[in-house]
Amino acid sequence: MLPRRAMALALASLALAAMWSPPRLAGGHVTATSAAASLGCRSKSKCVSSHSTTTTTAAASGGSKMESTTAADGLRRSFLDVLLSRRRNLQVPLAVENGRPVKDPMYQGTPPTGRSEAMESCPRKEVENFKEKLVEENFYLITEQLGEQGRLPVLLLKLNDTAPKRKPVIVILHSSYKCKEWLRPLLEAYASRGYISVAIDSRYHGERASSNTTYIDALKSAWRNGDTMPFIFDTVWDLIKLGDHLSEREDVDPCRIGITGESLGGMHAWFAAFLDTRYSVVVPIIGIQGFRWAIDNNKWQARVDSIKPLFEEARIDLGKSEIDTEVVQKVWDKIAPGLDSQFDAPFSVPMIAPRPMLLLNGAEDPRCPVSGLKEPVSRAAKAYEEVGSADKFKFIAEPGIGHQMTINMVKEASDWFDRFL
Ligand SMILES: *[C@@H]1O[C@H](CO)[C@@H](O)[C@H](O)[C@H]1NC(C)=O
Numbered sequence: 001m002l003p004r005r006a007m008a009l010a011l012a013s014l015a016l017a018a019m020w021s022p023p024r025l026a027g028g029h030v031t032a033t034s035a036a037a038s039l040g041c042r043s044k045s046k047c048v049s050s051h052s053t054t055t056t057t058a059a060a061s062g063g064s065k066m067e068s069t070t071a072a073d074g075l076r077r078s079f080l081d082v083l084l085s086r087r088r089n090l091q092v093p094l095a096v097e098n099g100r101p102v103k104d105p106m107y108q109g110t111p112p113t114g115r116s117e118a119m120e121s122c123p124r125k126e127v128e129n130f131k132e133k134l135v136e137e138n139f140y141l142i143t144e145q146l147g148e149q150g151r152l153p154v155l156l157l158k159l160n161d162t163a164p165k166r167k168p169v170i171v172i173l174h175s176s177y178k179c180k181e182w183l184r185p186l187l188e189a190y191a192s193r194g195y196i197s198v199a200i201d202s203r204y205h206g207e208r209a210s211s212n213t214t215y216i217d218a219l220k221s222a223w224r225n226g227d228t229m230p231f232i233f234d235t236v237w238d239l240i241k242l243g244d245h246l247s248e249r250e251d252v253d254p255c256r257i258g259i260t261g262e263s264l265g266g267m268h269a270w271f272a273a274f275l276d277t278r279y280s281v282v283v284p285i286i287g288i289q290g291f292r293w294a295i296d297n298n299k300w301q302a303r304v305d306s307i308k309p310l311f312e313e314a315r316i317d318l319g320k321s322e323i324d325t326e327v328v329q330k331v332w333d334k335i336a337p338g339l340d341s342q343f344d345a346p347f348s349v350p351m352i353a354p355r356p357m358l359l360l361n362g363a364e365d366p367r368c369p370v371s372g373l374k375e376p377v378s379r380a381a382k383a384y385e386e387v388g389s390a391d392k393f394k395f396i397a398e399p400g401i402g403h404q405m406t407i408n409m410v411k412e413a414s415d416w417f418d419r420f421l
């Protein structure tokens with residue numbers, strides 16, 4: 001067993017590394033590395049990924065930009081090392097298992113009452129007999145050897161076309177305590193317009209939760225034991241595996257995989273796109289924030305409140321009378337190493353360039369304060385300008401809006417995908 005596992009691990013890390021290893025420049029032409037081709041990263045040979053485009057542009061125009069590409073690769077490798085650090089012995093080949101529609105979706109915390117106006121507002125195309133033409137797939141991807149949490153539940157919708165051709169994909173990610181079924185109105189709207197739309201249950205959510213405290217319990221357990229990364233990072237691992245699956249599907253155009261999400265889902269979209277350049281158009285909604293900025297400026301309270309019992313537990317363990325900056329910092333270090341330092345927004349967000357990225361936030365959002373976004377946004381704008389792609393980056397802070405995805409944001413996201421994907 002051991003050699004096989006070791007082999008799987010080596011292959012997986014190589015395959016991951018291969019995704020962003022700088023393509024060799026031969027006589028001015030970009031060629032995919034043989035490693036990428038032989039390790040099943042087939043999409044690489046089918047499309048010049050945006051990442052290779054960066055390298056080409058940078059190489060063509062000289063030294064300093066080449067360095068920044070290398071810096072991006074280095075940061076991605078460091079992030080991958082962090083993800084691998086708690087799953088060295090858990091590697092399995094990617095496998096697919098059949099699933100079934102979920103009849104009674106799990107909402108932790110207060111279940112949503114009624115429908116979401118914003119969610120319902122996404123532009124749709126009138127399709128005759130839409131319900132009959134809609135193809136629904138429910139399946140699981142085995143992403144690591146970890147029981148329930150190593151099984152990624154996926155819901156995929158698309159139109160049954162008479163002329164089958166490869167379609168663009170939109171991956172849509174849910175917010176804290178919700179689940180993939182919550183996103184159905186958005187999934188259907190994109191499907192009506194010819195996209196394949198995909199939602200997943202994040203770690204400890206939806207089908208991966210057994211009670212309404214599963215997510216909070218997992219966060220507390222990570223704080224105590226330091227063996228998992230239930231806040232953002234473990235789900236990013238799943239999203240890389242989802243990228244593997246999607247780029248191998250016959251109905252998918254592997255060069256056109258977009259990613260978006262709301263709140264926690266926006267954070268997932270941000271970190272997955274930073275790490276995995278196959279996500280080619282990126283729209284994080286009310287997810288981008290400066291974790292370090294919040295600590296340095298005493299503005300972490302609203303973020304902490306969204307998963308308060310975790311920080312209460314840490315406060316007690318640290319013998320403090322109230323949650324303070326030190327508690328916050330220690331929790332991030334333990335459950336999401338680097339989140340408030342090397343992988344924070346000012347460093348990871350610009351590295352999504354030059355892939356088209358729209359950042360949508362509320363100007364009055366206490367969980368993602370816009371003052372904390374000045375640095376990441378200006379650095380990102382500079383990164384896009386440097387590669388001649390200034391038009392592919394946009395930041396919108398909607399006036400008068402708190403931590404809420406609005407009708408306007410849904411429309412902006414939808415337009416962005418139509419324009420760039
Ligand atoms: C979880 O469910 C139990 C029993 O259904 C309920 O009493 C409790 O209030 C719920 N807790 C939360 C955080 O929603």
Ligand SMILES: *[C@@H]1O[C@H](CO)[C@@H](O)[C@H](O)[C@H]1NC(C)=O
Pocket residue numbers: 135160161
């Ligand atoms: C798609 O439509 C065709 C023709 O109506 C039908 O035969 C086929 O079963 C449908 N496929 C799916 C996956 O629903």
